[in-house]
Amino acid sequence: MPWGLRSSRAVGRSGDIDVSEHLSPEQINELRGELERQLSRLQKSMKVTDEALRTVELDQTAVGRLSRMDSLQNQSLSRGLRDREVVRLSQIREALARIEKGAFGVCTLCDGAIPFERLFVFPEAPECADCVS
Numbered sequence: 538m539p540w541g542l543r544s545s546r547a548v549g550r551s552g553d554i555d556v557s558e559h560l561s562p563e564q565i566n567e568l569r570g571e572l573e574r575q576l577s578r579l580q581k582s583m584k585v586t587d588e589a590l591r592t593v594e595l596d597q598t599a600v601g602r603l604s605r606m607d608s609l610q611n612q613s614l615s616r617g618l619r620d621r622e623v624v625r626l627s628q629i630r631e632a633l634a635r636i637e638k639g640a641f642g643v644c645t646l647c648d649g650a651i652p653f654e655r656l657f658v659f660p661e662a663p664e665c666a667d668c669v670s
């Protein structure tokens with residue numbers, strides 16, 4: 538039961554109550570389920586990107602100049618996609634790690650509470666809306 542840890546950190550450094558208290562265990566479970574779904578979807582799409590990147594490498598020697606240019610263009614699209622996927626993967630994993638630590642829903646920049654409404658839309662969000670705007 539990770540919740541057992543909460544009592545020991547119920548008082549924050551400035552005497553505030555633990556901000557992750559604004560989420561009920563049910564809400565956190567729901568968001569954890571959503572994060573896990575997004576993680577498995579992302580891992581599937583990363584396999585497709587892997588294949589796209591690999592295919593282009595094989596193509597290099599076997600295709601003519603025009604299709605090679607196509608391939609290079611596709612390759613840079615695939616690389617851009619890969620970069621975004623890697624960022625997202627780490628955001629989702631960090632969000633799941635914050636759930637384990639009981640720190641989920643707390644802005645990593647200002648330590649403020651991230652409202653459930655925002656987490657419902659962006660469960661992987663590490664910052665509150667004020668800090669990203």
Ligand SMILES: [Zn+2]
Binds near residue numbers: 645
């Ligand atoms: Zn913030």
